[in-house]
Amino acid sequence: MQIDAPIGVFDSGVGGLTVVREMIRQLPSENIVYFGDTARVPYGTKSRDTIISYSEQIVNFLMTKQVKAIVVACNTATSYALDVLKEKIDIPIIGVVRPGALTAVNTTRNGKVGVIATEGTVGSGIYPEVIREYNPDIQVIQKACPLLVSFVEEGWTDDPVTDEVARRYLRSVQNSGVDTLVLGCTHFPLLRKAIGKLVGDQVTLVNPAYETARSLKELLIKEGIYRETGEPSYHFFVSDGADKFSRFANSILPVDLVPTRLVPIENY
Amino acid sequence: MQIDAPIGVFDSGVGGLTVVREMIRQLPSENIVYFGDTARVPYGTKSRDTIISYSEQIVNFLMTKQVKAIVVACNTATSYALDVLKEKIDIPIIGVVRPGALTAVNTTRNGKVGVIATEGTVGSGIYPEVIREYNPDIQVIQKACPLLVSFVEEGWTDDPVTDEVARRYLRSVQNSGVDTLVLGCTHFPLLRKAIGKLVGDQVTLVNPAYETARSLKELLIKEGIYRETGEPSYHFFVSDGADKFSRFANSILPVDLVPTRLVPIENY
Known part of the structure; x- marks a missing residue:
């Protein structure tokens, strides 16, 4: 039953x-x-x-x-x-955090994991905490991307303006040399194509969904x-x-x- | 007392x-x-x-x-x-609607008034209704600009990306030849400079505040x-x-x- x-x-x-x-x-x-x-x-x-x-x-x-x-x-x-x-x-x-964090731990080769998420998720520090619980040597680089949520809600998922905002948010994460990027907000898989193009093949995207x-x-x-x-x-x-x-x-x-x-x- | x-x-x-x-x-x-x-x-x-x-x-x-x-x-x-x-x-x-609408009525010379606002305000039809109550001959061109609210909330009030989004939203309003533009959302006066630059001196901005x-x-x-x-x-x-x-x-x-x-x- x-x-x-x-x-x-x-x-x-x-x-x-x-x-x-x-x-x-x-x-x-x-x-x-x-x-x-x-x-x-x-x-x-x-x-x-x-x-x-x-x-x-x-x-x-x-x-x-x-x-x-x-x-x-x-x-x-x-x-x-x-x-x-x-x-x-x-x-x-x-x-959705623990499954995504564990996958990131199992995916990274160079020990540098990026996390893009909301201000709340980034501020809570939960991704670094859970990832380091699995492997304390992994470096976690976080970035809050609040406007991307608004773009998805507006349906601007395939748009040069959205790409430009994503490019700006992602710059610091990319510069830090991550090889794995967690899409730490359930809206972001809907921007997977744009984000994937920006970070290139050398970075693996993790979709916690x-x-x-x-x-x-x-x-x-x-x-x-x-x-x-x-x-x-x-x-x-x-x-x-x-x-x-x-x-x-x-x-x-x-x-x-x-x-x-x-x-x-x-x-x- | x-x-x-x-x-x-x-x-x-x-x-x-x-x-x-x-x-x-x-x-x-x-x-x-x-x-x-x-x-x-x-x-x-x-x-x-x-x-x-x-x-x-x-x-x-x-x-x-x-x-x-x-x-x-x-x-x-x-x-x-x-x-x-x-x-x-x-x-x-x-x-805030009636004071702004009345000013627009008193401002326009060519009888074409633009209104930029949220989806809710635009969908309610209140600006055209109140403006036509004062003068039924005025043509009202509305445009919902939801992402601009998000940009203001993020503090991106002076930013090329915000300008580009505003430019896109305003295109249809400008093409319709309005000489008066109501900032029909209380967030928008904070974008007054960017919007004013876009529409030029020939369009008078009305701030209902x-x-x-x-x-x-x-x-x-x-x-x-x-x-x-x-x-x-x-x-x-x-x-x-x-x-x-x-x-x-x-x-x-x-x-x-x-x-x-x-x-x-x-x-x-």
């Missing part, structure tokens, strides 16, 4: 859909309930206390959907709130709650702008969505 | 400070209580219902400060919520509650990131701020 329960996934808005996309590819029979906090996006510039309080409301909402596990599909929410959330619930919960889906699958199998067969169902909820969200989701997901529904998240 | 009561001013974040700046210049003895909804910024991309609900919470908060009047120092909140708020309270309340302060003064005098003399006091409240807000406010206001305080606005 619990095997058929859905997995809850949440993000500040649309960025977490890059994680859902990987989950649909790698865990094709799992049922998913997604919540995007589109009324209160962005999270990357907000304080720790605010992000924890928002994340708790969302987890309370997801628990009403009888989810069997939760994915925090937002780097900022993972950075600030994952540990607090773990204390509160007794189902498996994973974030991919690694998170893989870690989730391992975790579900270990817990004996992985849904291996059957048709999946997908339900999408947001705190504002359901139609705009649906259009965006339909453009990046490989499935047809049922209509997105609004949730008064402040009441949870 | 009521004359000494403060004026409540609110905005989604820092943009409304351009209105406060004008109020300090034009109404130098008035006491001001400002609320910036920095936890839920931006407003420009959110739905009508959400903006009304946020604005009502903020007005409830301001009423606890015994304000004698309220200024909605945000074009999006004015567009969606001003009429609803007027029904709810019995003190004077004004927005300036006109709003003037209208407010007239209104207070008419109501017999204008505070003409005495030292003013200023109090600033936000829903997140008080330190960041204080730094920004100190950089654009001509007064030294007392510390900004946090308000749990969802409880109002």
Whole structure:
């Protein structure tokens, strides 16, 4: 019975859909309930206390959907709130930081890893902390790229202005000689092509969305709650702008969505 | 007694400070209580219902400060919520749209007025509506410029990339031959120099912040509650990131701020 329960996934808005996309590819029979906090996006510039309080409301909402596990599909929410959330619930919960950090550790040859992320994620210091936990000799070069989130939200993912802003943000990271670059914000895989062109073939891009889906699958199998067969169902909820969200989701997901529904998240 | 009561001013974040700046210049003895909804910024991309609900919470908060009047120092909140708020309270309340629209009507010579604003303000159609109320022959050309808000929030107000984005947004407005351009978002006066350079001397820029302060003064005098003399006091409240807000406010206001305080606005 619990095997058929859905997995809850949440993000500040649309960025977490890059994680859902990987989950649909790698865990094709799992049922998913997604919540995007589109009324209160962005999270990357907000304080720790605010992000924890928002994340708790969302987890309370997801628990009403009888989810069997939760994915925090937002780097900022993972950075600030994952540990607090773990204390509160007794189902498996994973974030996007640890899977991405571990992959970076396994990828780098020269011991220099770059991380591009929101101000919140960079300020929390979670990527350097987790990466050094695996290997204290690795040097981590971070760079906050807040405007790139706005460009993705505007749909300017393939645009010379976006390229110019990315080039400027990435300069210091490139100059430091990294051979591995973590896309430490779930919006950034949507800029993968532009970023890849900028840093060149000698730098490997790490997409935590991919690694998170893989870690989730391992975790579900270990817990004996992985849904291996059957048709999946997908339900999408947001705190504002359901139609705009649906259009965006339909453009990046490989499935047809049922209509997105609004949730008064402040009441949870 | 009521004359000494403060004026409540609110905005989604820092943009409304351009209105406060004008109020300090034009109404130098008035006491001001400002609320910036920095936890839920931006407003420009959110739905009508959400903006009304946020604005009502903020007005409830301001009423606890015994304000004698309220200024909605945000074009999006004015567009969606001003009429609803007027029904709810019995003190004077004004927005930024009508003063700006009236000035544009009095400024244009060729009957073509441009308005640059958020998606919400543009979508509400309030500027064309109010301008045509004054003069139905005026043609209004609108353009939503959502990324410019992000650039201001990042402090990239004097930057070639910002210029390029502004140039692109403004192209259609310029091609339509307007001689007057309303800065229909309280963030945009902070880009006045860049926008002015782009559109040239033949286009007059209208800053609703300036006109709003003037209208407010007239209104207070008419109501017999204008505070003409005495030292003013200023109090600033936000829903997140008080330190960041204080730094920004100190950089654009001509007064030294007392510390900004946090308000749990969802409880109002």
